[in-house]
Amino acid sequence: MDAVNPLPLTSTVAFRLGTLGSLVSARFAEAVDAHGLKPKDVGLLAVLEAGGGASQLELARTMRVAPSLLVTLADRLEALEAVQRVRDPQDRRRQNVVITEHGRTLLAACTAATHELDAELTADLGERDRAALRRVLAALAVSNGLPG
Amino acid sequence: MDAVNPLPLTSTVAFRLGTLGSLVSARFAEAVDAHGLKPKDVGLLAVLEAGGGASQLELARTMRVAPSLLVTLADRLEALEAVQRVRDPQDRRRQNVVITEHGRTLLAACTAATHELDAELTADLGERDRAALRRVLAALAVSNGLPG
């Protein structure tokens, strides 16, 4: 049977992940904007560095975004010389996207900024709780089909 | 000094909170849509039940949204008879928003749906990790100025 006073909505894991996610995304966006990047741009760079080059369609599937959005992301990153598009000679319909040295540099800067953000977010946590948070979030990401 | 191979971006707390938050928000939106509600509508109902009635401006500040957005939320909830607006007789500029019985019923249904969502999200976690997650997320919410 249900409790008479169930846990309020604002105390659920879903509500907390939603609100914290929104807060964190805003701060992440602000941090990477300093490099002329949008959050999804950085996501694409991270996917490229982790997985190597791949066709735009494959990348769109990995990131769970529409193929047309991947065009926009690749356009912007190409303009910044953070990626290059190379036509697949075997199948000239495919555009393989590869990260450049400058792209790696940008990604490293964003990664460093994100580590700082982590430190700020978890400043009030003990080292033990911080470790538990990392571990459980990683498990949640895996069991819900997210990369990382 | 920095590590040569720092933790990759996708393993940071910020990235995981951002991506999990986005996933969870989509599923939450889907769940509450069954009741004709948007996520922020439910957020307003939760704030009202937790804190009692308050003026629209105060509510907008609590929710960290623009006052004009609060008008939209109150309009929709009023149309559903989930809230009422009552002019403050002491200061006729103020519209106090109060939750109705029907509003409480809607909120209870959304809360139950969110508990189900919690169960799904954390299905692969042990009871100990689930408890740790709740505890640490609550601490993060508090130390980052979020309600709950």
Added chain:
DNA sequence: TATTGTTATACTCTATAACTATA
């Protein structure tokens, strides 16, 4: 004048649909 609420407008993000080039 200052404040509360409201309306008008615009911007960001992202998806869907139509189109082009290649297979």
Added chain:
DNA sequence: TATAGTTATAGAGTATAACAATA
């Protein structure tokens, strides 16, 4: 005919600015 990429268009969500009513 089917697929990869691109372009055109549209919708959701939310903010900013202009305005109205009250203090």
